[in-house]
Amino acid sequence: MTRVAVYGNGSWGTAYAMVLADAGCEVTLWGRRSELAEAINTTGTNPDYLPGVRLPAGIRATTDPAEAARDAEFTVLSVPSQTLRENLTRWAPLLPGSTVLVSLMKGVELGTAKRMSEVIEEVAGAERERVAVLSGPNLAKEIASRRPAASVVACRDETVARRLQKICHTAYFRPYTNTDVVGCELGGAVKNVIALAVGIADGMRLGDNAKASLITRGLAETTRLGLAMGADAHTFAGLAGMGDLVATCSSPLSRNHTFGTNLGRGMTLEETIAVTDQTAEGVKSCVSVLDLARRHDVEMPLTETVVGIVHRGIHPLVALKELMSRSAKAEHG
Numbered sequence: 001m002t003r004v005a006v007y008g009n010g011s012w013g014t015a016y017a018m019v020l021a022d023a024g025c026e027v028t029l030w031g032r033r034s035e036l037a038e039a040i041n042t043t044g045t046n047p048d049y050l051p052g053v054r055l056p057a058g059i060r061a062t063t064d065p066a067e068a069a070r071d072a073e074f075t076v077l078s079v080p081s082q083t084l085r086e087n088l089t090r091w092a093p094l095l096p097g098s099t100v101l102v103s104l105m106k107g108v109e110l111g112t113a114k115r116m117s118e119v120i121e122e123v124a125g126a127e128r129e130r131v132a133v134l135s136g137p138n139l140a141k142e143i144a145s146r147r148p149a150a151s152v153v154a155c156r157d158e159t160v161a162r163r164l165q166k167i168c169h170t171a172y173f174r175p176y177t178n179t180d181v182v183g184c185e186l187g188g189a190v191k192n193v194i195a196l197a198v199g200i201a202d203g204m205r206l207g208d209n210a211k212a213s214l215i216t217r218g219l220a221e222t223t224r225l226g227l228a229m230g231a232d233a234h235t236f237a238g239l240a241g242m243g244d245l246v247a248t249c250s251s252p253l254s255r256n257h258t259f260g261t262n263l264g265r266g267m268t269l270e271e272t273i274a275v276t277d278q279t280a281e282g283v284k285s286c287v288s289v290l291d292l293a294r295r296h297d298v299e300m301p302l303t304e305t306v307v308g309i310v311h312r313g314i315h316p317l318v319a320l321k322e323l324m325s326r327s328a329k330a331e332h333g
Ligand SMILES: NC(=O)c1ccc[n+]([C@@H]2O[C@H](COP(=O)([O-])OP(=O)(O)OC[C@H]3O[C@@H](n4cnc5c(N)ncnc54)[C@H](O)[C@@H]3O)[C@@H](O)[C@H]2O)c1
Pocket: 008, 009, 010, 011, 012, 013, 014, 031, 032, 049, 078, 079, 080, 081, 083, 087, 104, 105, 106, 107, 138, 139, 140, 141, 277, 278, 279, 281
């Protein structure tokens, strides 16, 4: 039986632990709070993040990072992106030397503009061939109710990607392999920023043409950044690109989309933060994605607009006017 450690017992860490357990793995689920770990072990549910969902046998919760790490063939990381460095610094010495590190996170580190796999390589001292990423249209609540979804497992070493694929393939979860780690991570991180933009537009009742335009131009700017960073263009037409973008921009289950909708309806940033009780990565990562765009000299007008609205207090109507009056140009180029 494959032993897997999952660090982070929020919505996605728990839902992916369910996938792994359903696929036959023995999973230890680490979380910070003892009362939640105890509730998971005694009730077989995660009342805080997936209320009402019965967890499969094969998941054991703990607050002890060393217990989670013991004999783990795979180590899955699912904490908010901006906390990864600090957390992994504490966990890294506990991890088995051969463990495959798997990022579920969809953010870019503030300040360094590093992708999560880069932070993992740096902090855990892990070679690229031992670091993988899972990304795709995977809304945690849908997966936790075992509704069908596909996803991408990416690793520079295809044999490692295939090992990961094998341990999380179930009747309702279909992972595809990819070796384009950069493209998969960017697809996941930038779609959160575009979902904020679409949410804002939905909150303003701008209509479906506006939504489709934002999704399409959002994918164009994501691809532009990806190509400048060495990613494969095909990745952005796949599950970790278009797939995740469409799911996140269309679903009321998306925290990023909901965050944007509240802003578009006229809530202030502070009011929106106050009603958001889960991680909406795009709120911070829009700043680091824009940082990446500048470092690679890539134009990302939608990301820039989201940063303006969320962090510089620009009114959505003013931002809309600015976007629509940008100089006319060719669609491709
Ligand atoms: N929820 C989804 O549908 C989904 C799907 C795919 C990917 N993701 C990505 O997975 C990652 C985790 O998201 P989530 O949905 O599980 O978030 P969440 O808000 O549901 O859970 C976050 C977890 O991290 C813990 N946490 C918060 N701050 C922490 C800290 N400083 N140190 C340690 N633990 C801390 C919380 O207690 C919680 O257990 C994000 O990068 C997100 O973009 C989420």
